[in-house]
Amino acid sequence: MPHDQLTLRERAALLALMAEARELTNAELRAVAGFPLDGRPRRRLNEQKLVASRRTGRSFTHELTDDGWAWCRAELGASRPERAGYGGGALYALLAGLDRYLARTGLQLSDAFRPDVEMQVRAAYRRLGEPGHWVGIAALREELPDVPRAAVDAELERLAATPGVHVRAASDQKALTEADHAAAVRFGGDDRHLLMVEAG
8 A cells, every 4th residue: 555545543553563563452552552453444454454453352453464564664764744743753753763774784674573472472372262271382383483492482481480371281191192292391390281371
């Protein structure tokens, strides 16, 4: 979509999703950027295939598509939109500075914006099941193909020590597949095959 056909809110939603580099619920987007992505802006960005949205309960979660990432990269070098205001003007000055930095270093946008591993693990869990339900570590790893195994293992061990997160061995070991055994995370002297994050 041409630069001048997106509203300021639609541009802001794209740039917020870029900055977080992960799937965001409307509640998370509101916490990060101050507004949700709903109604006409959501439909327009979905129709333009810049954002993929899926319904979760009564709300939506959103993630940039490849086209959305390409739009954001091009936007770094775009001129400040009309009626952008003080905040918008400062934002586009910052984007221009980032554009110069990426050009100078040869880095990609994905090098600058990456979600931390905890966010990736929690987002993968949400894609696999509802809060309070057990999901297999094997399925979780399939949702995180670009995250090093050691990083996932370390994060699962850390999360297991936090309230509301449980990582345990399967009670029926005979029901485990070879993939389950291969994907297990080991800490505390045990192989663990299941993850559950409580609601709230």
